[in-house]
Amino acid sequence: MKHIFILNPAAGKKQASTLFLPQIIKTAKSMEIDYEIHRTVGIGDGEHFVRSRCEAEAESDKKSILRFYACGGDGTFNEVVNGAFGFENAEVAMIPAGTGNDFVRNFDDHDAFYDIKRQILGKAVKVDLIRYGNRITPAKYGINMFNIGLDSEVVEKTASIKKFLISGSFSYALGVGIAFMQKEGTILSIDFDDGVKYEGEVLLVSIANGGYYGGGFKAAPYARLDDGFMDVSIVKNISRSTFLKLIGKYRNGTYLEVPNIEKIITYKRCKHLKITPKSEMKLCTDGELSLTGNTTFEIIPQALNFSVPIS
Protein backbone atom coordinates (compact mmCIF):
# COMPACT_ATOMS: atom_id res chain seq x y z
CA MET A 1 0.00 0.00 0.00
CA LYS A 2 1.11 3.55 -0.73
CA HIS A 3 0.20 6.21 1.87
CA ILE A 4 -0.33 9.65 0.35
CA PHE A 5 -0.84 12.63 2.68
CA ILE A 6 -2.68 15.61 1.16
CA LEU A 7 -1.99 18.71 3.25
CA ASN A 8 -4.10 21.85 2.81
CA PRO A 9 -2.02 24.77 4.11
CA ALA A 10 -5.10 27.03 4.05
CA ALA A 11 -7.31 24.86 6.30
CA GLY A 12 -8.00 25.70 9.93
CA LYS A 13 -6.38 28.37 12.04
CA LYS A 14 -3.00 26.68 12.38
CA GLN A 15 -1.54 25.25 9.22
CA ALA A 16 -2.00 21.52 8.76
CA SER A 17 1.71 21.31 8.00
CA THR A 18 2.56 22.88 11.38
CA LEU A 19 0.14 20.63 13.22
CA PHE A 20 0.79 17.30 11.59
CA LEU A 21 3.75 17.29 9.19
CA PRO A 22 6.45 16.49 11.79
CA GLN A 23 4.34 13.64 13.20
CA ILE A 24 3.60 12.31 9.71
CA ILE A 25 7.26 12.21 8.67
CA LYS A 26 8.51 10.78 11.98
CA THR A 27 5.84 8.06 12.13
CA ALA A 28 6.06 7.13 8.45
CA LYS A 29 9.84 6.73 8.72
CA SER A 30 9.71 4.71 11.92
CA MET A 31 7.02 2.41 10.49
CA GLU A 32 8.98 2.14 7.21
CA ILE A 33 5.93 2.68 5.03
CA ASP A 34 5.89 3.78 1.41
CA TYR A 35 4.65 7.36 1.68
CA GLU A 36 4.39 10.67 -0.10
CA ILE A 37 3.29 14.19 0.84
CA HIS A 38 1.40 16.63 -1.39
CA ARG A 39 0.62 20.21 -0.37
CA THR A 40 -2.41 21.59 -2.15
CA VAL A 41 -1.85 24.83 -4.04
CA GLY A 42 -5.45 26.06 -4.30
CA ILE A 43 -9.12 25.17 -4.64
CA GLY A 44 -9.61 21.96 -6.65
CA ASP A 45 -5.99 20.85 -6.47
CA GLY A 46 -6.71 18.09 -3.94
CA GLU A 47 -9.37 16.52 -6.15
CA HIS A 48 -7.30 16.83 -9.32
CA PHE A 49 -4.18 15.37 -7.68
CA VAL A 50 -6.01 12.37 -6.20
CA ARG A 51 -7.80 11.57 -9.48
CA SER A 52 -4.56 11.81 -11.49
CA ARG A 53 -2.79 9.45 -9.10
CA CYS A 54 -5.67 6.96 -9.23
CA GLU A 55 -5.80 7.06 -13.03
CA ALA A 56 -2.04 6.53 -13.32
CA GLU A 57 -2.21 3.60 -10.88
CA ALA A 58 -5.14 2.04 -12.77
CA GLU A 59 -3.03 2.08 -15.95
CA SER A 60 0.11 0.68 -14.28
CA ASP A 61 0.88 -3.03 -13.89
CA LYS A 62 1.16 -2.87 -10.08
CA LYS A 63 -2.29 -1.55 -9.18
CA SER A 64 -1.42 -1.29 -5.52
CA ILE A 65 -3.78 0.27 -3.01
CA LEU A 66 -3.43 4.03 -2.70
CA ARG A 67 -4.58 5.48 0.60
CA PHE A 68 -5.12 9.25 0.54
CA TYR A 69 -5.12 11.04 3.90
CA ALA A 70 -6.92 14.39 3.69
CA CYS A 71 -5.05 16.56 6.17
CA GLY A 72 -7.26 19.63 6.42
CA GLY A 73 -10.93 20.34 7.02
CA ASP A 74 -14.14 18.93 5.60
CA GLY A 75 -13.61 20.85 2.34
CA THR A 76 -10.24 19.19 1.77
CA PHE A 77 -11.76 15.82 2.58
CA ASN A 78 -14.58 16.45 0.11
CA GLU A 79 -12.04 17.12 -2.63
CA VAL A 80 -10.12 13.92 -1.85
CA VAL A 81 -13.40 11.96 -1.87
CA ASN A 82 -14.39 13.35 -5.28
CA GLY A 83 -10.96 12.51 -6.69
CA ALA A 84 -10.99 8.95 -5.34
CA PHE A 85 -14.60 8.04 -6.17
CA GLY A 86 -14.86 5.28 -8.79
CA PHE A 87 -11.41 3.77 -8.19
CA GLU A 88 -11.60 0.41 -6.44
CA ASN A 89 -7.97 0.47 -5.33
CA ALA A 90 -8.32 3.87 -3.64
CA GLU A 91 -8.94 4.41 0.06
CA VAL A 92 -9.53 7.75 1.74
CA ALA A 93 -8.74 8.81 5.30
CA MET A 94 -9.27 12.01 7.27
CA ILE A 95 -6.74 13.78 9.52
CA PRO A 96 -8.68 16.69 11.05
CA ALA A 97 -6.81 19.98 10.64
CA GLY A 98 -9.69 22.23 9.62
CA THR A 99 -12.08 24.53 11.41
CA GLY A 100 -15.25 22.48 11.85
CA ASN A 101 -13.86 18.96 11.36
CA ASP A 102 -17.38 17.61 11.39
CA PHE A 103 -16.92 14.37 9.48
CA VAL A 104 -14.82 12.69 12.20
CA ARG A 105 -17.54 13.45 14.78
CA ASN A 106 -19.45 10.51 13.27
CA PHE A 107 -16.98 8.13 14.92
CA ASP A 108 -16.87 7.27 18.63
CA ASP A 109 -13.09 7.27 18.95
CA HIS A 110 -12.60 10.83 17.84
CA ASP A 111 -9.05 11.01 19.28
CA ALA A 112 -7.78 8.21 17.04
CA PHE A 113 -8.04 10.51 14.02
CA TYR A 114 -5.33 12.79 15.45
CA ASP A 115 -2.82 9.96 15.91
CA ILE A 116 -0.81 9.27 12.74
CA LYS A 117 0.28 5.77 13.80
CA ARG A 118 -3.32 4.73 14.41
CA GLN A 119 -4.26 6.28 11.08
CA ILE A 120 -1.59 4.30 9.23
CA LEU A 121 -2.77 1.10 10.93
CA GLY A 122 -6.39 1.94 10.00
CA LYS A 123 -8.77 -0.48 8.30
CA ALA A 124 -11.05 0.43 5.41
CA VAL A 125 -14.83 0.22 5.67
CA LYS A 126 -17.40 1.03 2.99
CA VAL A 127 -19.34 4.28 3.36
CA ASP A 128 -22.16 5.81 1.32
CA LEU A 129 -21.87 9.00 -0.72
CA ILE A 130 -24.51 11.45 -1.93
CA ARG A 131 -24.42 12.26 -5.65
CA TYR A 132 -25.84 15.68 -6.52
CA GLY A 133 -26.18 17.78 -9.62
CA ASN A 134 -28.47 19.00 -12.37
CA ARG A 135 -28.63 19.14 -16.15
CA ILE A 136 -26.06 21.92 -16.32
CA THR A 137 -23.52 20.97 -13.66
CA PRO A 138 -21.84 17.54 -13.86
CA ALA A 139 -22.52 15.19 -10.94
CA LYS A 140 -20.38 15.59 -7.85
CA TYR A 141 -20.34 13.91 -4.45
CA GLY A 142 -20.87 14.91 -0.85
CA ILE A 143 -19.80 12.66 2.01
CA ASN A 144 -21.07 14.45 5.10
CA MET A 145 -23.86 17.02 4.76
CA PHE A 146 -25.55 19.55 2.47
CA ASN A 147 -27.14 22.69 3.93
CA ILE A 148 -29.49 25.24 2.41
CA GLY A 149 -30.94 28.47 3.81
CA LEU A 150 -29.70 29.98 7.03
CA ASP A 151 -26.81 27.54 7.16
CA SER A 152 -25.37 28.72 3.87
CA GLU A 153 -25.61 32.30 5.08
CA VAL A 154 -23.82 31.19 8.23
CA VAL A 155 -20.99 29.62 6.25
CA GLU A 156 -20.49 32.91 4.42
CA LYS A 157 -20.40 34.89 7.67
CA THR A 158 -18.33 32.31 9.56
CA ALA A 159 -15.69 32.30 6.84
CA SER A 160 -15.10 35.99 7.36
CA ILE A 161 -14.87 35.85 11.19
CA LYS A 162 -13.30 32.47 11.97
CA LYS A 163 -9.74 33.67 11.50
CA PHE A 164 -10.09 35.92 14.54
CA LEU A 165 -11.77 33.45 16.87
CA ILE A 166 -10.50 30.65 19.05
CA SER A 167 -12.84 27.76 18.34
CA GLY A 168 -14.65 26.65 15.22
CA SER A 169 -17.90 26.08 17.10
CA PHE A 170 -17.79 29.56 18.67
CA SER A 171 -17.19 31.24 15.31
CA TYR A 172 -20.08 29.21 13.95
CA ALA A 173 -22.35 30.32 16.81
CA LEU A 174 -21.51 33.95 16.10
CA GLY A 175 -22.05 33.37 12.38
CA VAL A 176 -25.49 31.98 13.20
CA GLY A 177 -26.32 35.11 15.18
CA ILE A 178 -25.28 37.51 12.43
CA ALA A 179 -26.88 35.52 9.61
CA PHE A 180 -30.05 35.03 11.61
CA MET A 181 -30.54 38.75 12.07
CA GLN A 182 -30.30 39.32 8.32
CA LYS A 183 -31.82 36.36 6.57
CA GLU A 184 -35.35 35.86 5.26
CA GLY A 185 -36.56 32.34 4.55
CA THR A 186 -35.78 30.42 1.35
CA ILE A 187 -38.75 29.47 -0.83
CA LEU A 188 -38.42 26.03 -2.37
CA SER A 189 -40.08 22.71 -3.00
CA ILE A 190 -38.68 19.27 -2.21
CA ASP A 191 -39.86 16.11 -4.00
CA PHE A 192 -39.09 12.91 -2.08
CA ASP A 193 -38.83 9.48 -3.69
CA ASP A 194 -41.98 8.23 -1.89
CA GLY A 195 -44.14 10.83 -3.65
CA VAL A 196 -44.27 13.25 -0.68
CA LYS A 197 -43.78 16.88 -1.70
CA TYR A 198 -42.74 19.65 0.69
CA GLU A 199 -43.43 23.23 -0.41
CA GLY A 200 -42.87 26.45 1.46
CA GLU A 201 -40.54 28.97 3.00
CA VAL A 202 -37.80 27.34 5.05
CA LEU A 203 -35.27 28.57 7.53
CA LEU A 204 -32.89 25.73 6.86
CA VAL A 205 -32.64 22.35 5.19
CA SER A 206 -30.04 19.66 5.87
CA ILE A 207 -29.48 16.66 3.62
CA ALA A 208 -27.28 14.30 5.54
CA ASN A 209 -25.07 11.26 5.18
CA GLY A 210 -23.20 12.09 8.40
CA GLY A 211 -24.79 13.66 11.45
CA TYR A 212 -22.85 16.87 12.17
CA TYR A 213 -21.99 20.21 10.65
CA GLY A 214 -20.95 23.72 11.66
CA GLY A 215 -18.40 22.61 14.25
CA GLY A 216 -20.57 20.09 16.11
CA PHE A 217 -24.23 20.84 15.35
CA LYS A 218 -25.99 17.44 15.28
CA ALA A 219 -28.57 18.37 12.67
CA ALA A 220 -29.23 14.78 11.59
CA PRO A 221 -29.27 12.74 14.81
CA TYR A 222 -30.24 9.45 13.12
CA ALA A 223 -27.88 9.69 10.14
CA ARG A 224 -25.43 6.87 9.56
CA LEU A 225 -22.65 6.81 6.99
CA ASP A 226 -23.40 3.28 5.81
CA ASP A 227 -27.18 2.79 6.04
CA GLY A 228 -28.03 3.49 2.38
CA PHE A 229 -30.22 6.50 3.25
CA MET A 230 -30.07 10.29 3.33
CA ASP A 231 -31.59 11.98 6.40
CA VAL A 232 -33.39 15.20 5.55
CA SER A 233 -34.27 17.83 8.16
CA ILE A 234 -36.44 20.78 7.08
CA VAL A 235 -36.99 23.67 9.50
CA LYS A 236 -39.88 25.99 8.60
CA ASN A 237 -39.25 29.70 8.53
CA ILE A 238 -40.12 30.04 12.21
CA SER A 239 -39.69 33.23 14.21
CA ARG A 240 -36.23 34.13 15.43
CA SER A 241 -37.22 33.78 19.07
CA THR A 242 -38.64 30.27 18.47
CA PHE A 243 -35.46 29.22 16.71
CA LEU A 244 -33.24 30.64 19.46
CA LYS A 245 -35.21 28.65 22.06
CA LEU A 246 -34.58 25.52 20.01
CA ILE A 247 -30.95 26.04 19.09
CA GLY A 248 -29.45 24.23 22.11
CA LYS A 249 -31.43 21.10 21.27
CA TYR A 250 -30.65 21.52 17.57
CA ARG A 251 -26.97 21.62 18.47
CA ASN A 252 -26.97 18.48 20.61
CA GLY A 253 -29.29 16.51 18.33
CA THR A 254 -32.25 16.18 20.71
CA TYR A 255 -34.62 18.59 18.93
CA LEU A 256 -36.80 15.78 17.58
CA GLU A 257 -37.82 14.95 21.17
CA VAL A 258 -39.46 18.38 21.67
CA PRO A 259 -43.30 17.99 21.89
CA ASN A 260 -45.11 18.97 18.65
CA ILE A 261 -41.79 19.51 16.85
CA GLU A 262 -43.29 18.01 13.69
CA LYS A 263 -45.29 21.24 13.29
CA ILE A 264 -42.09 23.14 12.55
CA ILE A 265 -39.53 20.49 11.59
CA THR A 266 -39.95 17.71 9.05
CA TYR A 267 -37.44 14.85 9.38
CA LYS A 268 -37.46 12.21 6.66
CA ARG A 269 -35.19 9.50 5.30
CA CYS A 270 -34.95 8.80 1.58
CA LYS A 271 -32.71 7.56 -1.23
CA HIS A 272 -33.50 10.24 -3.79
CA LEU A 273 -34.90 13.77 -3.74
CA LYS A 274 -35.16 16.86 -5.89
CA ILE A 275 -35.02 20.45 -4.68
CA THR A 276 -36.53 23.23 -6.77
CA PRO A 277 -35.80 26.70 -5.40
CA LYS A 278 -37.95 29.67 -6.38
CA SER A 279 -34.75 31.40 -7.45
CA GLU A 280 -31.07 30.42 -7.19
CA MET A 281 -30.11 28.87 -3.87
CA LYS A 282 -26.91 28.83 -1.89
CA LEU A 283 -25.91 25.22 -1.34
CA CYS A 284 -23.32 24.29 1.20
CA THR A 285 -21.64 20.94 0.45
CA ASP A 286 -19.46 19.58 3.26
CA GLY A 287 -18.96 23.17 4.39
CA GLU A 288 -18.17 24.66 0.93
CA LEU A 289 -20.58 27.13 -0.63
CA SER A 290 -21.91 27.24 -4.20
CA LEU A 291 -24.81 28.87 -6.02
CA THR A 292 -27.18 26.52 -7.81
CA GLY A 293 -30.70 26.00 -9.17
CA ASN A 294 -32.79 22.81 -9.28
CA THR A 295 -30.70 20.01 -7.83
CA THR A 296 -31.20 16.27 -7.40
CA PHE A 297 -29.61 14.24 -4.61
CA GLU A 298 -29.17 10.48 -4.64
CA ILE A 299 -27.59 8.12 -2.15
CA ILE A 300 -24.86 5.87 -3.56
CA PRO A 301 -24.59 3.01 -1.05
CA GLN A 302 -21.20 1.55 -0.14
CA ALA A 303 -19.55 3.90 -2.62
CA LEU A 304 -16.15 4.47 -1.06
CA ASN A 305 -13.42 2.79 1.01
CA PHE A 306 -12.89 4.88 4.14
CA SER A 307 -9.99 4.00 6.41
CA VAL A 308 -10.93 4.19 10.10
CA PRO A 309 -7.94 4.59 12.45
CA ILE A 310 -7.53 1.77 14.95
CA SER A 311 -8.75 2.34 18.52
Ligand SMILES: Nc1ncnc2c1ncn2[C@@H]1O[C@H](COP(=O)(O)OP(=O)(O)OP(=O)(O)O)[C@@H](O)[C@H]1O
Ligand atom coordinates in the same frame (compact mmCIF):
# COMPACT_ATOMS: atom_id res chain seq x y z
N1 LIG B 1 -3.20 26.15 -1.02
C1 LIG B 1 -4.47 26.56 -0.86
N2 LIG B 1 -4.75 27.88 -0.76
C2 LIG B 1 -6.02 28.32 -0.56
N3 LIG B 1 -7.10 27.50 -0.48
C3 LIG B 1 -6.87 26.18 -0.59
C4 LIG B 1 -5.55 25.64 -0.77
N4 LIG B 1 -5.65 24.30 -0.82
C5 LIG B 1 -6.97 23.99 -0.69
N5 LIG B 1 -7.70 25.11 -0.53
C6 LIG B 1 -9.15 25.25 -0.28
O1 LIG B 1 -9.33 25.58 1.08
C7 LIG B 1 -10.72 25.45 1.36
C8 LIG B 1 -10.98 25.23 2.83
O2 LIG B 1 -10.48 24.01 3.24
P1 LIG B 1 -11.14 23.14 4.40
O3 LIG B 1 -12.62 23.11 4.28
O4 LIG B 1 -10.44 21.84 4.38
O5 LIG B 1 -10.73 23.92 5.73
P2 LIG B 1 -11.65 24.62 6.81
O6 LIG B 1 -12.71 25.44 6.14
O7 LIG B 1 -10.72 25.31 7.75
O8 LIG B 1 -12.27 23.40 7.60
P3 LIG B 1 -13.80 22.88 7.83
O9 LIG B 1 -14.43 22.73 6.46
O10 LIG B 1 -13.65 21.56 8.53
O11 LIG B 1 -14.46 23.92 8.65
C9 LIG B 1 -11.22 24.38 0.43
O12 LIG B 1 -12.18 24.96 -0.42
C10 LIG B 1 -9.98 24.01 -0.42
O13 LIG B 1 -10.29 23.78 -1.77
